Amino acid sequence: MGIHGTSPTKSGSKTKFVFVSGGVLSGLGKGITAASLGVLLKARGYKVTNIKCENYLNLDSGNINPVEHGDVFLCEDGLEADLDLGSYERFLDEEVGNRNFTTIGQIYTKVIDDTRNLQFNGATVDAIPYIPEEVIRRIHEAAQGYDIILVELGGTAGEYQNVVFYESYRVMKLRYPDDVIHVHVTYFPRPAHINELKSKPTQLSVKLLNSMGIQPDFIVGRAEFPIDDKRKEKVAFYCNLEKEAVISNPDCKSVYELPLLFRDQNFDTMVLEKLGLEQKSIKLEPWKKLVSTINADKKDQLKIAIIAKYIATGDYELTDSYVSLIEALRHASWQQEIGVNLQFINAEDLEKNKAEARQQLESADGIIVPIGWGERGVEGKIKAITYAREHKVPYLGLCYGMQLATVEFARNVVGLKGAHTTEVDPDTKYPLIHDIPFEEKYQRIKGQGASMRLGAYDCVLKPGSLMDKIYDKHHAYKNKKQHLISERHRHRFEFNNEYREALSAEGMIFSGTSPDDFFVEMIELDRKLHPFFVGTQAHPEYKSRPLAPHPIFIEYLRAALSERRKGK
Numbered sequence: 001m002g003i004h005g006t007s008p009t010k011s012g013s014k015t016k017f018v019f020v021s022g023g024v025l026s027g028l029g030k031g032i033t034a035a036s037l038g039v040l041l042k043a044r045g046y047k048v049t050n051i052k053c054e055n056y057l058n059l060d061s062g063n064i065n066p067v068e069h070g071d072v073f074l075c076e077d078g079l080e081a082d083l084d085l086g087s088y089e090r091f092l093d094e095e096v097g098n099r100n101f102t103t104i105g106q107i108y109t110k111v112i113d114d115t116r117n118l119q120f121n122g123a124t125v126d127a128i129p130y131i132p133e134e135v136i137r138r139i140h141e142a143a144q145g146y147d148i149i150l151v152e153l154g155g156t157a158g159e160y161q162n163v164v165f166y167e168s169y170r171v172m173k174l175r176y177p178d179d180v181i182h183v184h185v186t187y188f189p190r191p192a193h194i195n196e197l198k199s200k201p202t203q204l205s206v207k208l209l210n211s212m213g214i215q216p217d218f219i220v221g222r223a224e225f226p227i228d229d230k231r232k233e234k235v236a237f238y239c240n241l242e243k244e245a246v247i248s249n250p251d252c253k254s255v256y257e258l259p260l261l262f263r264d265q266n267f268d269t270m271v272l273e274k275l276g277l278e279q280k281s282i283k284l285e286p287w288k289k290l291v292s293t294i295n296a297d298k299k300d301q302l303k304i305a306i307i308a309k310y311i312a313t314g315d316y317e318l319t320d321s322y323v324s325l326i327e328a329l330r331h332a333s334w335q336q337e338i339g340v341n342l343q344f345i346n347a348e349d350l351e352k353n354k355a356e357a358r359q360q361l362e363s364a365d366g367i368i369v370p371i372g373w374g375e376r377g378v379e380g381k382i383k384a385i386t387y388a389r390e391h392k393v394p395y396l397g398l399c400y401g402m403q404l405a406t407v408e409f410a411r412n413v414v415g416l417k418g419a420h421t422t423e424v425d426p427d428t429k430y431p432l433i434h435d436i437p438f439e440e441k442y443q444r445i446k447g448q449g450a451s452m453r454l455g456a457y458d459c460v461l462k463p464g465s466l467m468d469k470i471y472d473k474h475h476a477y478k479n480k481k482q483h484l485i486s487e488r489h490r491h492r493f494e495f496n497n498e499y500r501e502a503l504s505a506e507g508m509i510f511s512g513t514s515p516d517d518f519f520v521e522m523i524e525l526d527r528k529l530h531p532f533f534v535g536t537q538a539h540p541e542y543k544s545r546p547l548a549p550h551p552i553f554i555e556y557l558r559a560a561l562s563e564r565r566k567g568k
Helices: 030-043 084-092 104-116 127-143 160-175 200-211 229-238 255-264 267-275 285-295 320-335 347-351 355-362 378-390 400-414 466-473 497-505 551-567
Strands: 016-022 048-054 101-103 148-153 180-187 218-223 246-250 301-308 339-346 366-369 395-398 431-434 444-447 450-461 484-491 508-513 520-525 533-536
Touching: 016 030, 016 160, 016 267, 030 048, 030 084, 030 148, 030 180, 030 255, 030 267, 048 084, 048 127, 084 320, 101 104, 104 127, 104 160, 127 148, 127 160, 148 160, 160 180, 180 200, 180 267, 200 218, 200 229, 218 229, 218 267, 229 246, 246 255, 255 267, 255 285, 285 320, 301 320, 301 347, 301 378, 301 551, 320 339, 320 551, 339 347, 339 355, 347 355, 347 378, 355 378, 366 378, 366 400, 366 551, 378 395, 378 400, 395 400, 395 551, 400 431, 400 497, 400 508, 400 520, 400 533, 450 466, 450 520, 466 508, 466 520, 466 551, 497 508, 533 551
Parallel strands: 016 148, 016 180, 048 101, 048 148, 180 218, 218 246, 301 339, 301 366, 366 395, 395 533
Antiparallel strands: 444 450, 450 484, 450 508, 508 520, 520 533
16 A cells, blocks of 8 residues: 555556666766666657665765765756766756755655644654655656656665665556666676676675565676676576676776667667667767767877865775866867876875976976865965966866966965965955855855855856857857856855956956856956966856867867977
């Protein structure tokens, strides 16, 4: 019986549901797997969307350490989400937002609020079935208007945190047996002393699913190499599947190859058959061309230095904290058929004048200072900005990188010694970057004492500026007559307008402001002073797509290549 006393219906649903779970270990790439399948289904003419169900009690991903959980993906509606939502936007070329993301914290908060508001007619509200029913409600909400929804379950099978998500699948499969399928992504390790792929972890992971009353329809095996027939046959036998339902997902030169690898294995064909959907013709030519370009030899190679602080985790260094930036640079490089060698330089190493970090900086064709928070590594970032400005190395400042560029210019060009951001030095004599009034008029209030500008905001570009020329050249204006663009934001501190005149007098151009002229959105140096020195308070990296690179990154790499050729 359902929670309101009704029997689960077995009637068909207008939308089809593809659940994607993971097993063995985290970080396998469930999101990339689901998004790649989505590419194929969309290429067949179906409307495809997604929802990511996360295990944690946080209400969003905004306050989670990026070293611990990777890049926070910023959505158009202001949602700070898991990096997998970025994969869905980039692969499916569809904007995602609040309805495409939920957490255990959100779900429990909603159910507890409903109990407080007397929504359950005096019932005893247990975790099951009430929590899974709230999950199902959110899945249906995200699915409205789409033919197929990809439902990604966070974490791995067997974790107590996510049992409610698996229970949601079991209930939906009971209600809509012909409209719901389950794809389980597992890992096939290859121990060095054995030198073969091992299937036992996958078998044990599926056994966990079976214990929850779930039989997967497909197993997608992640591994260093393609899964051979012998392994497929063994897994199929022990996991109650046809051999063809075991899909190989090997390491690739680029994740964008995966849709084509899935197509070669008829993954999409089998999924449509399971869901009872028509096998429409597939149109993959743009994707095939993209992959061909990615894999082609590149005549020109650029070395781009990213001055980072979120790269260390124990004894290892990771770049997941900057996934959106990395992808945006790759998209722009492929569009121009340029090779890009990204070098992550620890900002603290520059701060300490470590020789290796300095050498890396001095050999770079371009320098980027990306998003960041707090004081750690700030002076190292400012040193990198000084080097880029003085040596005319193409520079791109993103969010904190724009703010610190104004601080560096104020200190070293305008002569305001000690200028700083109040985020780092609340008592600075020259607060170039400062807090603004704590009002909903200016930003979103996230909690007590916590506010940010989040999501899409309009910006007016200065006619004749470099930014104006870039957006005009690439037909990226929201309204060309008004010189209006829109970009995504994720920050709290703002440029202090009291210093606009002093910086302008020395050659800094405030090339983008909010429509009411209250916020400085973009800065640049006069082209007579520097070939390409740009900072944006926004985050253009979150809007870049592999088939539609962001104009700022295209022109940044073009400038870096031009300057490199001049130096030869």
